[in-house]
Amino acid sequence: MHKEPFLKMSKRDHLAWQKRLLVRIVALILSLIVCAGVIFALVRMNPLDVYKAIWDGALGSERRVWQTLRDTMVLLCISIGLAPAFKMRFWNIGAEGQILIGGACAAAAMIYAGDAMSPVLLLIIMFVASAVGGMIWGIIPAVFKAYWNTNETLFTLMLNYVAMQVVTYCIVFWENPKGSNTVGIINQATQAGWLPELFGQRYGWNILIVMVFTVVMFIYLKYSKQGYEIAVVGESENTARYAGIHVKRVIIRTMAISGAICGIAGFVIVSGASHTISTMTADGRGFTAIIVAWLSKFNTFIMLAVSFGIVFMQQGAVQIASQYGLNENASDVILGIILFFLIGAEFFINYRLERTKK
Amino acid sequence: MSVLIIFIQKAIVQGICILYGTLGEIMTEKSGNLNLGIPGIMYMGGISGLMAAFLYEKDNPDPNAFIGVLLSFICAFACAALGGLIYSVLTITLRANQNVTGLALTIFGTGFGNFFGGSISKLAGGVGQISVKVTGGAYTAKIPGLSKIPVLGDLLFSYGFMTYLCIITAVVLSIFLFRTRYGLNLRAIGESPATADAAGINVTKYKYLSTCIGAGLAGLGGLYFVMEYSGGTWTDNGFGDRGWLAVALVIFALWKPLNAIWGAFLFGALYILYLYIPGLGRSMQEVFKALPYVVTIIVLVITSFRKKKEHQPPAGLGLPYFREER
Numbered sequence: 246m247h248k249e250p251f252l253k254m255s256k257r258d259h260l261a262w263q264k265r266l267l268v269r270i271v272a273l274i275l276s277l278i279v280c281a282g283v284i285f286a287l288v289r290m291n292p293l294d295v296y297k298a299i300w301d302g303a304l305g306s307e308r309r310v311w312q313t314l315r316d317t318m319v320l321l322c323i324s325i326g327l328a329p330a331f332k333m334r335f336w337n338i339g340a341e342g343q344i345l346i347g348g349a350c351a352a353a354a355m356i357y358a359g360d361a362m363s364p365v366l367l368l369i370i371m372f373v374a375s376a377v378g379g380m381i382w383g384i385i386p387a388v389f390k391a392y393w394n395t396n397e398t399l400f401t402l403m404l405n406y407v408a409m410q411v412v413t414y415c416i417v418f419w420e421n422p423k424g425s426n427t428v429g430i431i432n433q434a435t436q437a438g439w440l441p442e443l444f445g446q447r448y449g450w451n452i453l454i455v456m457v458f459t460v461v462m463f464i465y466l467k468y469s470k471q472g473y474e475i476a477v478v479g480e481s482e483n484t485a486r487y488a489g490i491h492v493k494r495v496i497i498r499t500m501a502i503s504g505a506i507c508g509i510a511g512f513v514i515v516s517g518a519s520h521t522i523s524t525m526t527a528d529g530r531g532f533t534a535i536i537v538a539w540l541s542k543f544n545t546f547i548m549l550a551v552s553f554g555i556v557f558m559q560q561g562a563v564q565i566a567s568q569y570g571l572n573e574n575a576s577d578v579i580l581g582i583i584l585f586f587l588i589g590a591e592f593f594i595n596y597r598l599e600r601t602k603k
Numbered sequence: 604m605s606v607l608i609i610f611i612q613k614a615i616v617q618g619i620c621i622l623y624g625t626l627g628e629i630m631t632e633k634s635g636n637l638n639l640g641i642p643g644i645m646y647m648g649g650i651s652g653l654m655a656a657f658l659y660e661k662d663n664p665d666p667n668a669f670i671g672v673l674l675s676f677i678c679a680f681a682c683a684a685l686g687g688l689i690y691s692v693l694t695i696t697l698r699a700n701q702n703v704t705g706l707a708l709t710i711f712g713t714g715f716g717n718f719f720g721g722s723i724s725k726l727a728g729g730v731g732q733i734s735v736k737v738t739g740g741a742y743t744a745k746i747p748g749l750s751k752i753p754v755l756g757d758l759l760f761s762y763g764f765m766t767y768l769c770i771i772t773a774v775v776l777s778i779f780l781f782r783t784r785y786g787l788n789l790r791a792i793g794e795s796p797a798t799a800d801a802a803g804i805n806v807t808k809y810k811y812l813s814t815c816i817g818a819g820l821a822g823l824g825g826l827y828f829v830m831e832y833s834g835g836t837w838t839d840n841g842f843g844d845r846g847w848l849a850v851a852l853v854i855f856a857l858w859k860p861l862n863a864i865w866g867a868f869l870f871g872a873l874y875i876l877y878l879y880i881p882g883l884g885r886s887m888q889e890v891f892k893a894l895p896y897v898v899t900i901i902v903l904v905i906t907s908f909r910k911k912k913e914h915q916p917p918a919g920l921g922l923p924y925f926r927e928e929r
Contacts, residue, residue: 577714
């Protein structure tokens with residue numbers, strides 16, 4: 246006997262944005278309930294106290310607010326970089342490596358040219374160098390993908406670790422003090438190559454740079470001819486070819502942009518936040534950004550919200566960790582659970598479930 | 604000579620860690636699922652095996668090595684398979700994107716491992732490291748008698764039982780994939796799920812099973828690392844990037860378990876080569892550490908140049924399958 250399934254699913258054509266938002270909020274609330282359960286099981290603390298601690302950790306003092314904003318900007322910048330590549334269905338898992346190479350280029354300029362030129366010129370050179378570094382790291386897999394259809398997911402993934410070794414290679418020459426195997430704060434005395442304050446705010450430039458990217462990338466993807474080409478190639482390479490789009494050129498050009506912006510994210514980290522370079526400069530954010538970009542469906546303003554949400558939770562989790570003596574890796578566990586729910590929620594946005602009629 | 608023997612021994616131990624992950628990922632990828640959560644899953648397997656052994660030995664005055672091994676083995680496999688189940692539910696039933704889900708699973712799994720790793724050392728009195736002497740000892744026990752043979756014994760018989768289990772698993776997996784009806788079905792799904800579905804194969808069931816069992820296998824790699832390589836201790840992030848190396852080795856082995864065996868030993872050797880080349884400066888050491896990844900990239904590029912059919916990734920790899928959209 247053939248059994249009728251209990252539920253029937255069908256693809257939705259379109260869901261109003263209010264409903265999409267509602268589905269995501271429900272998913273977020275569910276994930277927070279599960280997280281609260283996990284936290285309670287581990288430390289026997291009142292979950293409400295825990296969520297208050299998360300709030301305090303992310304936005305509890307002016308310093309923390311700025312830290313949260315700073316990290317949001319970095320994550321957002323990387324996600325913006327990934328957006329065009331993903332829209333083209335090019336799985337750039339290599340943001341981590343592109344950030345590291347960009348950061349290393351910026352650090353190199355700081356170290357070798359820190360005293361040789363005016364601060365403004367130095368910053369411009371660092372900016373360009375990191376963009377070019379990231380661009381090269383992005384173009385390599387794109388060329389192979391365009392001409393020989395080499396699997397880009399695995400290629401970019403491997404390049405991350407090559408980039409990591411490039412950075413450790415450089416650290417051997419840049420280490421300060423000698424033998425520490427770390428670069429230390431670069432140009433601590435002169436502050437050459439550090440992004441200056443803007444409007445009296447330490448991270449003012451970080452925010453300005455990334456916000457400009459947010460707006461420009463939104464317009465580029467939505468209203469420019471190149472953005473349209475990216476969308477067509479992403480939908481179907483054959484259609485694109487039939488329509489006279491030069492697919493190889495689009496792939497390489499898009500990855501150049503993608504890599505360059507990720508490289509600039511490295512510049513923002515090195516010049517605008519950490520003032521040093523290490524293999525932890527990217528700190529897994531190249532991977533987190535992939536999820537941000539995908540969940541936001543390439544809309545850079547939604548990326549802003551998602552990035553903020555994720556950084557908010559991470560900062561909060563660090564606070565819980567120190568407050569209740571939990572290990573700080575709890576933040577990754579919580580982040581993972583939240584991501585699972587948000588990823589799962591996509592299903593209910595794209596599909597409709599119905600009870601089968603008897 | 605003795606240095607060479609030690610080098611080969613260490614290369615094999617390193618290789619086996621990676622090989623478990625690779626076998627699991629081959630199993631998974633043959634069904635068309637590209638599970639990038641393998642690094643996280645290996646952390647989950649390692650820590651849950653260690654925790655099982657630790658909790659068993661903690662308040663037990665006379666722990667039995669066999670029970671310790673059994674418990675840790677089952678827990679490692681089950682917990683890792685649970686990671687695979689999360690991935691399967693999200694990608695197969697809820698049709699989420701595979702790359703995104705896999706990366707989220709890696710974030711979760713790595714955090715899971717380090718979180719509980721840090722927490723059990725606190726349980727043990729905060730000394731930083733915990734030890735499971737009896738169980739760890741059983742995992743590292745060499746083959747009695749045979750391991751005493753000079754040279755040959757050192758090279759072939761001086762490893763714990765999980766080393767041999769791994770090789771056997773690789774052979775069994777190879778036979779399963781290429782010599783049985785179930786393996787043929789699984790490969791058909793990886794190549795073209797729609798065709799397999801039309802032929803009456805239950806695509807969903809196969810995908811679920813292969814992903815969960817594959818994840819369980821990969822989890823044993825974490826267990827092997829914790830028990831045999833580190834002798835029953837945990838260090839945060841100690842497992843390092845071996846999970847990604849396992850993913851790399853799948854490509855290097857061209858999705859064939861038997862290739863993966865010697866590939867794993869080669870990767871293990873490349874992984875530690877910098878320690879054994881005399882007169883290598885620190886900067887050159889770092890260059891050598893990039894070798895496994897560079898070699899993988901070269902293999903990836905060459906296979907895409909040659910376009911030989913039997914050397915390609917499963918055609919449906921990474922692509923979702925929805926019956927309604929075919």
